[in-house]
Amino acid sequence: MLNNDRLLVQILLLALLGACLWVMAPFASALFWAAVLAFASWPVMRWLTRQLNGNSTLAATLLTFGWMVLVAVPLIWLGLNIADQIREVNILLHNLQVEGLPDPPGWLEELPLIGDSLLELWYTVDEQGTAFFATIRPYIGQVGNWLLMRSARIGGGMLELALSLVLVFFFYRDGPKLAAFVHSLLHRLIGGRADHYLELVAGTVQRVVNGVIGTAAAQAILAYIGFSIAGVPGALLLGLMTFAFSFLMVPPLIWGPATAWLVWQGQYGMAVFLGIWGMFIISGVDNVLKPYLISRGGNLPLVVVLLGVFGGVLAFGFMGLFLGPTLLAVAYSLLGDWVRKEVPQISAPTSAPEKHAE
Incomplete structure (x- = not known):
């Protein structure tokens, strides 16, 4: 009966552990990055705690805030710049569709082997700009959908990063x-x-x-x-x-x-x-x-x-x-x-006894 009770307790513990892992699974990536970030900067955390007379909570707060400024601010700046660049690309495509291509650069014709072909392609696209953009419009839509999916993944990654920057405080403390x-x-x-x-x-x-x-x-x-x-x-x-x-x-x-x-x-x-x-x-x-x-x-x-x-x-x-x-x-x-436990140790060969001179 005792063995059956112990087996039942072990099964319940395994079920509890599986349920805990199931609950924590959505946050596994954020927890992992928070742990790596805290481990990599732990010497800084120890130094800052000594400087603050052992106040680990204050040291963790300051270091977490520093990571937020160091990581979040550049990412926000990069995201705003990417949005501006996408807007400028859309304006450029609209102008090209309405006004056509500008004059080709002088160096294009001078390219060896492919210069004449590229120049001819340039004039062809310029003359048939509307038809060309109508032809590639379905592909532009596919590229847009691909970028939208990637943007969603990038957005999810940003949320994980933000969560990891919050969790790193608890790893520090x-x-x-x-x-x-x-x-x-x-x-x-x-x-x-x-x-x-x-x-x-x-x-x-x-x-x-x-x-x-x-x-x-x-x-x-x-x-x-x-x-x-x-x-x-x-x-x-x-x-x-x-x-x-x-x-x-x-x-x-x-x-x-x-x-x-x-x-x-x-x-x-x-x-x-x-x-x-x-x-x-x-x-x-x-x-x-x-x-x-x-x-x-x-x-x-x-x-x-x-x-x-x-x-x-x-x-x-x-x-x-x-x-x-x-x-x-x-x-x-x-x-x-x-291997060290399974392979038996080979004893060193003993030297042969010396023959006594007769």
């Missing part, structure tokens, strides 16, 4: 209690190896954060240098935008349009330079520096780190950048422990 609870839970599950796996997960996440931020900073500096050499206006602003877009792993969205602008201005040499610089230096450093910084200081092979970074992104999206290496690190360590 109650961080030590949460850490003690997780430590007790793991110690109950796996015993004395709890400290090892906590350090493994903490070290992996910290190296991933350092790798992401370090790579973004390096790409921003290299982009600023390239923009300055090529003479692109607003090089500092473009460098800061490269830093932001590096987190999404799409720096070409910054140096690509800058290269196209140089082509439009007729600066073909600088356009070729910036294209090569962006492809092999700005974007190429992501494939070298990020895996090095993530694997630096750990005991994981570089191939495991690479599989964790790129496979995690493909499997989980941007969240997989942190989940992938962490999951592989824990799995690699678990397999290592299991």
